[in-house]
Amino acid sequence: MKTVLMVAEKPSLAQSIAKFLSKGQMTTRKGLNGACSVHEYTGQFNKEPARFKMTSVCGHVMTLDFHHKFNNWDAVNPQELFTATTLKKEANEKLQMPKFLQHEGKGVDFIVLWLDCDKEGENICFEVLDCVRPVMNKRSGGKTVFRAKFSAITETDICGAMHRLSEPNKNEARSVDARQELDLRIGCAFTRFQTKYFQGKYGDLDSALISYGPCQTPTLGFCVERHDQIQSFKPEPYWVLKPQVLHPSGQTMHLEWDRGRLFDKEVAVMFQRTVKSSRTATVIGVSKKEKAKQRPMALNTIEMLRMASSGLNMGPQHCMQIAEKLYTQGYISYPRTETTHYPENFDLNGTLRQQQTNPSWSSSVQELLKMGINKPRKGHDAGDHPPITPMRPASEAELGGDAWRLYEFITRSFIASISYDCKYLQTTVKFTVDQETFSFTGKTVTSPGFTSVMHWQAISSDERMPHCQQNDAYEIAEVKLEERQTSPPDYLTESELISLMEKHGIGTDASISVHINNICERNYVQVMSGRKLQPTPLGIVLVHGYQKIDPQLVLPTMRSAVEQQLNLIALGKAEFDSVLQHALGIFTRKFIYFVQTVTSMDELFEVSFTPLKDTGKPLSRCGKCNRYMKYINAKPTRLHCAQCDETYSLPQNGSIKLYKELKCPLDEFELVLWSTGGKGKSTPVCPYCYNHPPFPEMRKGMGCNQCTHPTCSHSEVSLGIADCTECDDGSLVLDPTSAPKWRLACNKCNLVVHVFEDAFRVSATDQECDCGTTLLNVDFNRTKSPLPDDKTQHLGCLFCDPLLAPLVKMSHAASRHPMYRGGRGRGGRRGRGSRRGKGRGRPKDKMSQLASYFV
Numbered sequence: 075m076k077t078v079l080m081v082a083e084k085p086s087l088a089q090s091i092a093k094f095l096s097k098g099q100m101t102t103r104k105g106l107n108g109a110c111s112v113h114e115y116t117g118q119f120n121k122e123p124a125r126f127k128m129t130s131v132c133g134h135v136m137t138l139d140f141h142h143k144f145n146n147w148d149a150v151n152p153q154e155l156f157t158a159t160t161l162k163k164e165a166n167e168k169l170q171m172p173k174f175l176q177h178e179g180k181g182v183d184f185i186v187l188w189l190d191c192d193k194e195g196e197n198i199c200f201e202v203l204d205c206v207r208p209v210m211n212k213r214s215g216g217k218t219v220f221r222a223k224f225s226a227i228t229e230t231d232i233c234g235a236m237h238r239l240s241e242p243n244k245n246e247a248r249s250v251d252a253r254q255e256l257d258l259r260i261g262c263a264f265t266r267f268q269t270k271y272f273q274g275k276y277g278d279l280d281s282a283l284i285s286y287g288p289c290q291t292p293t294l295g296f297c298v299e300r301h302d303q304i305q306s307f308k309p310e311p312y313w314v315l316k317p318q319v320l321h322p323s324g325q326t327m328h329l330e331w332d333r334g335r336l337f338d339k340e341v342a343v344m345f346q347r348t349v350k351s352s353r354t355a356t357v358i359g360v361s362k363k364e365k366a367k368q369r370p371m372a373l374n375t376i377e378m379l380r381m382a383s384s385g386l387n388m389g390p391q392h393c394m395q396i397a398e399k400l401y402t403q404g405y406i407s408y409p410r411t412e413t414t415h416y417p418e419n420f421d422l423n424g425t426l427r428q429q430q431t432n433p434s435w436s437s438s439v440q441e442l443l444k445m446g447i448n449k450p451r452k453g454h455d456a457g458d459h460p461p462i463t464p465m466r467p468a469s470e471a472e473l474g475g476d477a478w479r480l481y482e483f484i485t486r487s488f489i490a491s492i493s494y495d496c497k498y499l500q501t502t503v504k505f506t507v508d509q510e511t512f513s514f515t516g517k518t519v520t521s522p523g524f525t526s527v528m529h530w531q532a533i534s535s536d537e538r539m540p541h542c543q544q545n546d547a548y549e550i551a552e553v554k555l556e557e558r559q560t561s562p563p564d565y566l567t568e569s570e571l572i573s574l575m576e577k578h579g580i581g582t583d584a585s586i587s588v589h590i591n592n593i594c595e596r597n598y599v600q601v602m603s604g605r606k607l608q609p610t611p612l613g614i615v616l617v618h619g620y621q622k623i624d625p626q627l628v629l630p631t632m633r634s635a636v637e638q639q640l641n642l643i644a645l646g647k648a649e650f651d652s653v654l655q656h657a658l659g660i661f662t663r664k665f666i667y668f669v670q671t672v673t674s675m676d677e678l679f680e681v682s683f684t685p686l687k688d689t690g691k692p693l694s695r696c697g698k699c700n701r702y703m704k705y706i707n708a709k710p711t712r713l714h715c716a717q718c719d720e721t722y723s724l725p726q727n728g729s730i731k732l733y734k735e736l737k738c739p740l741d742e743f744e745l746v747l748w749s750t751g752g753k754g755k756s757t758p759v760c761p762y763c764y765n766h767p768p769f770p771e772m773r774k775g776m777g778c779n780q781c782t783h784p785t786c787s788h789s790e791v792s793l794g795i796a797d798c799t800e801c802d803d804g805s806l807v808l809d810p811t812s813a814p815k816w817r818l819a820c821n822k823c824n825l826v827v828h829v830f831e832d833a834f835r836v837s838a839t840d841q842e843c844d845c846g847t848t849l850l851n852v853d854f855n856r857t858k859s860p861l862p863d864d865k866t867q868h869l870g871c872l873f874c875d876p877l878l879a880p881l882v883k884m885s886h887a888a889s890r891h892p893m894y895r896g897g898r899g900r901g902g903r904r905g906r907g908s909r910r911g912k913g914r915g916r917p918k919d920k921m922s923q924l925a926s927y928f929v
């Protein structure tokens with residue numbers, strides 16, 4: 075029997091698709107990576123009986139990166155990144171995706187690709203094929219690779235797709251490759267250069283990265299452009315005449331002045347006086363007009379993001395995540411689409427009928443079914459997917475929270491798009507008061523149409539429209555002259571930003587939410603109430619800086635030109651290499667010019683930010699000049715010695731404080747203590763060694779718990795107790811700051827072992843147990859000592875000593891320690907030779923220790 079491997083984009087999708095195709099008759103097992111499952115069943119393929127294996131990846135299998143030697147920020151000139159060799163590496167090594175795919179793909183006869191049907195999905199198709207094709211059965215002639223095209227996870231769509239399989243589209247996949255490569259090279263070159271240049275100079279730049287992105291930066295540009303308009307706005311006073319007249323029915327009518335407003339106060343006051351001196355306002359005309367408010371177009375991604383932000387107070391990233399979940403669970407069709415036009419064969423009535431029982435909109439739906447649906451407006455057909463529509467009914471109880479709110483919006487939008495326009499009557503009454511003309515307008519809804527289901531679009535119950543006719547004269551009750559000011563525009567809302575990005579062709583339906591999220595996360599803009607985006611000082615300085623040096627870096631025109639060329643690759647109308655080389659050529663020249671002229675950007679930074687030497691609080695002493703270095707608390711946190719003009723990076727994501735004024739014996743720098751809070755890990759760190767590893771086998775960025783310095787009392791050599799029981803190359807190091815709840819922590823993985831509670835001193839000794847563990851000297855509290863006869867001192871092995879072992883809380887980790895497994899060692903010593911007492915006699919004095927170390 076032939077076997078068919080089928081691959082979806084996510085585990086949950088594989089499961090739903092397999093369920094439909096196997097009619098629920100499948101068996102499921104876990105894949106070897108633990109993350110993906112394999113669903114198996116038998117059926118027919120190419121009119122032959124076949125065994126099906128349906129599984130999935132977890133998004134992209136591979137990611138593009140530079141060859142590792144280019145990942146060193148200090149050694150590599152960023153300009154090299156435009157030509158540096160790149161390689162595809164596993165997107166997530168833990169998932170072992172290529173290995174898993176090869177394991178499942180070995181010896182299969184056919185492969186059917188069920189990746190999401192967008193360019194990204196097309197790109198993943200080829201990542202999967204690269205893994206699977208070499209291990210598949212060879213066939214002479216005949217197709218072995220198939221692509222399924224579908225827009226929703228429903229039985230009809232999925233089974234339909236299985237019946238008309240096509241081929242994956244190489245060109246679309248290549249266009250994604252091109253974008254990835256451009257973004258990587260351009261983004262990294264600029265980002266590295268800027269980050270190093272500016273972070274080395276200013277202490278209150280609160281961002282770990284000063285990034286540049288060909289999409290991200292123009293996106294930020296829009297927000298700053300609006301900020302500039304607000305800043306340069308000069309309010310002007312103006313005056314508006316507001317007469318009120320009394321209708322015989324008793325209603326007060328507020329009239330609008332036909333002149334609108336006047337910027338000259340004296341003239342305005344003159345008009346007020348004339349109107350005031352008249353007693354009555356005379357009706358000189360009544361006009362009525364039938365008007366209509368158009369039903370909405372079918373929903374696409376951009377409109378969904380826009381409405382979710384302005385109407386539901388949901389950020390684009392959040393909205394997209396929820397929409398994908400609803401899609402994966404089969405509630406809505408694929409949520410990434412540019413299309414606003416229903417395909418001819420789309421079952422509008424069937425989709426509508428599914429919604430008639432939901433109490434939230436059942437009355438509108440039933441009425442619409444009775445009347446017959448209206449033809450939807452003609453929209454844009456991008457040829458990718460149908461518009462976003464509900465695929466099956468749902469209730470609030472079932473979805474809950476934001477998922478329900480988004481589903482409700484999508485469903486109401488769908489119903490509205492096939493409902494009738496809202497019709498109303500607009501009545502305008504014209505008045506004259508001593509030759510000045512005024513008007514009064516009212517709206518009366520005659521047929522609510524789609525606004526009954528999209529209630530937020532409904533025409534507000536306007537002021538009543540009293541009956542008026544020609545030559546009626548009404549008494550003037552009051553004539554107010556209001557002084558107002560022209561007001562500046564407000565900060566861009568997210569929804570306005572999305573519109574601008576769409577209009578200028580920046581980002582795609584798939585990436586718009588990512589770019590907006592990036593500029594928020596990197597602290598270039600802040601989301602204010604009403605989802606307005608206010609640029610931060612850093613965001614403003616960056617954009618103004620680009621504008622000074624090379625405005626094209628921040629204008630949307632460059633990017634949209636590139637996106638158009640990428641589309642040409644997707645359509646097979648342009649060569650991958652020529653598009654790439656052309657774009658890279660332009661950006662290389664821009665980069666070189668940028669580096670040469672960066673000082674003019676720096677002039678702006680100088681005004682907004684404080685030099686390193688003037689920021690931060692004194693914390694620990696520099697080993698070179700013995701003065702206090704300042705601790706800079708803005709991201710990334712670091713130490714700066716103003717005297718030596720040196721900056722030292724520190725471990726991030728934890729707190730830093732002074733460590734008992736102890737010094738590193740190698741360089742005399744005062745140690746700091748890094749910790750991740752109460753139950754977390756902590757280790758002393760020498761600021762100098764952390765940046766300049768003292769020994770060749772040490773990597774940059776190590777704390778004392780990984781230091782191999784033989785004479786330092788804070789090092790792994792002095793405090794390392796045993797091999798880690800959880801990971802392969804870590805050591806359990808005594809945390810000397812953990813008293814009174816003593817613990818050991820692995821210097822590589824996250825394992826923390828709680829040892830004794832009631833000891834007031836614990837120290838490592840020179841002696842070693844038979845099991846290879848360093849013996850500990852424990853000094854128990856007098857009152858709580860477990861030792862007999864008031865004794866408090868005890869020397870022993872943590873794992874073998876009958877008194878100490880029970881006090882160790884290893885939890886599940888215990889089972890892996892050789893002593894607990896009943897075995898002995900792990901096949902001998904691992905020969906690192908760097909930890910204390912391991913296979914080497916300990917020299918007597920410091921100097922001979924050091925000397926022996928360098929031999």
Ligand SMILES: [Zn+2]
Nearest residue numbers: 696699715718
């Ligand atoms: Zn110094």
Ligand SMILES: [Zn+2]
Nearest residue numbers: 738741760763
């Ligand atoms: Zn040091």
Ligand SMILES: [Zn+2]
Nearest residue numbers: 778781783786
């Ligand atoms: Zn050290």
Ligand SMILES: [Zn+2]
Nearest residue numbers: 798804820823
């Ligand atoms: Zn470990």
Ligand SMILES: [Zn+2]
Nearest residue numbers: 843845871874
């Ligand atoms: Zn032992």
